[in-house]
Structures are given as structure tokens and as C-alpha cells.
Amino acid sequence: MKKTLFKYFVELTGNPVASSLLKSVTTSRLSQPLIQPFSSTYRINEAEMEHPIHHYNSLQALFTRQLKEGSRQVDVASNTIVSPVDGVLSGVGKINADQAFLIKNHQYRLNDIMGTEKKAATYKDGYYYIFYLSPSHYHHFHYPIDGKIVGRYALGGVSYPVNNLGLRLGQSPFSTNHRLISEMSTAFGNVAIVKVGALNVNSIQLNSSSKECIKGQDFGYFSFGSTVILFIENHPNFTPTVSLDTEVRMGQTVGEWIQ
Template identity: 60%
Template sequence: MKNQVFKSFVELTGHPFSSMLLRKFTTSVVSKPLIKPFASFYHIQTDEAEYQMTEYNSLNDYFTRSLKTNSRPIDPDPTILISPVDGVLSCAGVVNDTQEFLVKDKTYSLSALLGDSSKAVPYQNGYYYVFYLSPRHYHHFHYPISGELISRYALGTTSYPVNDLGIRLKKDLFSTNYRLISEIQSAFGKVAVVKVGALNVNSIQLADSSKDCIKGDDFGHFAFGSTVILFIENKHTLTPLHQAFTEVKVGDRIGVWQS
């Protein structure tokens, strides 16, 4: 029974009414008693949270928690690309010439994901990483590299659950979900950070509107389960440092550029 209840918080269908009810419940004080069993069920590392569990007023407050200062060390080396999230590196590789990439054993169009074929051009033959965040993960996203924000835009209107069933039933899942794309101009070329909403509530919150991107800085969070995809421009040689199905945390070294 507990399994079904908690799954409903992170794996709803895209129905707007049920999503609205979920938002109301999880953001209200009524959900506060569920924080402790939720943390226990998903084996969340409670000692990393910024505050004591009793100080959060709703399940959503706890789910979107910040971490204690210095919980995620950041490598200052400018040639190092770091993981922008805590999660599972579900797949990674080179974007092929037909602008398709692999996500959970299915291929998706790069141009459809970014919304325009011209947006996809810089990332052709570049590198990509796909990170899946489960309910147990810290749900903030951070800058993977320093640089200047040159583009930020949203696409899609409907979100579906990011799980195996959702992907089987919705072939173009990632090309129709609500997503927020941030493009960073770095010393090694463009880096696109694609945040994909997992539920109809589309709860992707940005920390601010700054154009200064500092590697490791927090620049937003998800309110529910989610996926983050990085696209790296094919301008300088990038050597990946992790294989697929690797558990990573914010700040972990995932690639190195040739200086």
C-alpha cells in the first residue's frame, strides 16, 4: 500500500486534474506527516539536508530541499565538466549525424528536443549525457561549467511520467514533455542544459535570472521526478570520465576537455 501511495507522488499520468490535486496536497501542511516515511522508504540521506526534517512544512518543501553548505565539492579546474545533478547517468555518447540520441533504449530527435533544427546544429557530432533523478535524489540542478547564459527558453505543454511504462506508451516522450533549455557559452563552446519535467505540473523552478554561470552554483530545482540532458558542442575534444548506469552527484567529474 505504501509503495502505491508514494509512487503516485512521482509517477502520475499527464492528467491535469490529478496533477492539480497532487500539487495541492504535497504543498500543504497536511502532507507534513508523510515526510519521515517518504524519506525512509526512498533511503534518502537525511543528514545532508539543510534543515532538520521537522523544520519542513510539507512534503514538497522536503522534496525540494537544499543541502548543507559544502555538501558537494566542486573541482575548480576549468577543463573539467561536472555533473549538474545527483542522479543516474542513464546513457551518454556522441550525437550522430542524423541528430538522434539514445534514451532508455529508444532514439530521439535532437532537433525536436531543442525545438528547432538550427538550435541542434552546434551539437551535431558533439557529446551528450542523460541523467535520471529518482525520488531519493537531491532535486536541484547546478551549472556544469562556467560561462555566460546566451539562451533560455521553454518548450512543450504536457508532461508524462519518466519511467519505463511512460516511455513505452509515449514514443516521443522527451520531445513533447515540458522542458526548459539553458544554453551556456563556455570557453570550450556551447553547452545546453535541458531540464525535462516528469509530471503535468511542470514544476521546474529557476533560482534567478542571472546570465553569469559559475560552475557548481545552484540555478534551480524540480518539484517532482525529472531528467536532465546535457549537450556539448563539438568544438574541442571532450573525454568522458563515466560510463552509462553510473550513480553520480553534483560536482562529480564527468568529462575533461583538452586544454
């Protein structure tokens, strides 16, 4: 019951009015008494947080917390791609020839997620990763590889949950949720980082407009709910190095180009 309540606070609900109320409470000092119970319920590692838990004056401040420097080790090898987030790998594999793939018993079109057939064509026959961030996870996202931004745009106006309930009840939630897409040019082709926002709130915050991407660099965070999808352009020597349902940390290798 307690976990269900807390999930509402950080992932919101299907009702815009309720979501607005929850957002107001979560971002105010009224939620401060919930901070320690939230941390205990989700077994958050307080030792790696940037500040002691009493420093945070709202549940939202805790949810968007930074980590102490050195808390995550980034694989700096030039031929690897790392997880952009802490999360659970809920989908991974080769993108089918018809540019559709299965996510939690729902089929999604690459065209819908990327917005246009032209954008999607870059990743035809490539690879995808889907990272789900639960309320317990660190909610900042980082660049998974060195490169340069060649496109950055927002899509979607309707939001559904990115958890299992939303996937059952929402109409293609990954393609209708508000999302920010960052496309990178790398030494191995293009990589798209799709940040999927939470319910009824455009909750994706970017830190910088710079086009330079440094592997492991923090470039934004989610203030409510979240899922991150990576699309990787087809390359004959690329292979994923992690299995479905694996718990991963930001900076951990999830794929490599064999040289």
C-alpha cells in the same frame, strides 16, 4: 507498494485531474505525516539536509530541500564538466551524424528536443548526457561549467512521465514534456542544459535571470519529477569520464577536455 505510492506524489500521473489532486496534497500540511516514511523508504541522508526533518511542513518542502553548505564537492578544474545534479546517468555518448540517439529503447531527434534544426546544429557530432532524478535525489540543478547564458527558452506543452513507464507509453516524452533550456557559451564551445519537467505540471523553477554562470552554482530546482539532459558542442579533445548507469553527485566530474 509504498515506493509506488510515493512516486505518484512526486512524479504525478498521466491524468491531469489526478495530478492536480496529488499536487494539492503534496504541497499542503496534509502530507506532513508522509515525510518521515518517505525519507525512510528512499533512505534519504537526513544528515546532509539543510534543516532537521521536522522543519519541513509538506512532502513538497522535503522534495525541494536544500543541502547543508559543503555537502557536495565541485571539481573546479577549468577543463572539466561536472554533473549538474544528483542522479543516475541513464544515457551518455556521442551524438550521431543524423542528430538522433537512443534513450531507453526509444530514438529521439536532437531537433525535436532543442526545438529547431538551427538550435540543434550547434551540437551535431557533440556529446550528450541524460541524468534521471529519482524521488530519493536532491532536486536542485547547478551549472556544470563556467560560462555565460546565450539563450534561455521554454518548449513543450504536453507532459508524460520521465520514468520508465512514461518512456514506454508516452509519445517521445523528452521532446513533448515542458522543458526549460539554458544555452551556455564556455571556453570549449556551447553547452545546453535541458531541464525536463514532470507530468501535467510545469514544475521547473529558476532562481535567477543572471547570465553569469559559475560552475557548481545552484540556479533552480524541480518541484515534481525530473530529468536533465546536457548537450555539449563537438570538440576534438573532449571525452566522457563516467559510464552508463553510474550514480553521480552534483559537482562530480563527468567529462574533460584534454589540454
